[in-house]
Amino acid sequence: MPTASFRSLNEALGHPDDAKLVVLSCDDLGAFHASNEGVLQAMRTGVATCASLMVPAPWARHAVQHLQPGDDIGVHLTLVSEHPEYRWGPLTYAPSLQSGDGGFPSTLDDLWEHADSEEVLRECRAQVERALLWGVDVTHLAPHLTSITLRPEFFDVYLELAAEYRLPIRLPSSISLNEAGFDFRGLARDEGVLFPDHFDHDWSSGSRQRVLDSINKLQSGVTEIHVQPVIDSPEVRALGDVCLGWIDDLALITGSEVREALAAAGATLIGYRQIRDAMRAAE
Numbered sequence: 001m002p003t004a005s006f007r008s009l010n011e012a013l014g015h016p017d018d019a020k021l022v023v024l025s026c027d028d029l030g031a032f033h034a035s036n037e038g039v040l041q042a043m044r045t046g047v048a049t050c051a052s053l054m055v056p057a058p059w060a061r062h063a064v065q066h067l068q069p070g071d072d073i074g075v076h077l078t079l080v081s082e083h084p085e086y087r088w089g090p091l092t093y094a095p096s097l098q099s100g101d102g103g104f105p106s107t108l109d110d111l112w113e114h115a116d117s118e119e120v121l122r123e124c125r126a127q128v129e130r131a132l133l134w135g136v137d138v139t140h141l142a143p144h145l146t147s148i149t150l151r152p153e154f155f156d157v158y159l160e161l162a163a164e165y166r167l168p169i170r171l172p173s174s175i176s177l178n179e180a181g182f183d184f185r186g187l188a189r190d191e192g193v194l195f196p197d198h199f200d201h202d203w204s205s206g207s208r209q210r211v212l213d214s215i216n217k218l219q220s221g222v223t224e225i226h227v228q229p230v231i232d233s234p235e236v237r238a239l240g241d242v243c244l245g246w247i248d249d250l251a252l253i254t255g256s257e258v259r260e261a262l263a264a265a266g267a268t269l270i271g272y273r274q275i276r277d278a279m280r281a282a283e
Helices: 033-044 060-065 108-114 117-133 152-165 184-190 208-216 242-254 257-265 272-281
Strands: 020-029 050-053 073-075 138-141 221-227 267-270
Touching: 020 033, 020 257, 020 272, 033 050, 033 060, 033 242, 050 060, 050 138, 073 117, 117 138, 117 152, 138 152, 138 272, 152 184, 208 221, 208 242, 208 257, 221 242, 242 257, 257 267
Parallel strands: 020 050, 020 221, 020 267, 050 073, 073 138
Antiparallel strands: none
C-alpha cells in the first residue's frame, strides 16, 4: 500500500517542515473504570488529543459507551496482562497467547517465547474488528508495552494490519536499527504506513518529568507523548504504588503546566486522526 511521496510527515499534514506538532496520547483506555474516567477527563478538559483502547480488557465496552463523536481512538493491541491482581485474556482463546491462569502472558519474554505468529495475527485482527463492531472510528494502532514492535515475526503482523486497515502506527524513535536488529521504520515507510517522527517508549509509571522534558526539547516534526491518566479510586489503589504515577498523569494533563509548556515551545497539538486521514488521502 505505498503512498504518495512526501519529504516529511509535516508536509503530508500540511504544515511547514519546521513546525513542532505534538500528539498527546492516553494509553490503557478500557483497562479499569479508573482509567476510563481519567482518560476521558484528560481528553475533555485536558490537553490529551487521542487515546488507545485495550479491547480485551474488562472495562473496554464501558469506555466505548462513553465516547463522543469525533473522539480520536486507536486500538491498543494487547497481548500481555502484566498485573498479577487483575487479568485479561485473548478474544480468540488462542493457546499460545494464554498463561496457566487463562490470561495473556504476564511478561514480554513469556509472550515472545511461546506466542505463535499466526495466532498473534488472528488475535490482533479480532481486537481491531471488535472495536469496529462496537462503532469505534479507529484512528491508529499502538501495541501495549511494545509487544509486537521489536520482534520481526510479530512486527510483520503489526504492519500487515496497518496496511489492511489503512491506519498509522506508533513506533519508538529511541531504539536504533542496530538495537532492534531490523529496520522496522524503513519497512513501515516502504508500505506507506505513517508514524510519528519521535516517540520515546518509556513505560515507567508517572510521566510528569518525562512529559515536560519532551516538550522543552521538542524537535521539528511530529512528536508523540503518551500518558496513562486515571482517577484516584479504591479500584486502582488496589494495584499498589504503581497507580500513583497514573493519578499524577491526570493532574498533569488537566492542569496548566503542560499547556504553558506547549505554548512556550510553539507547539501545535494534533491527533492520530489527522495522520490517518493524510495517509489515506495519499494512496
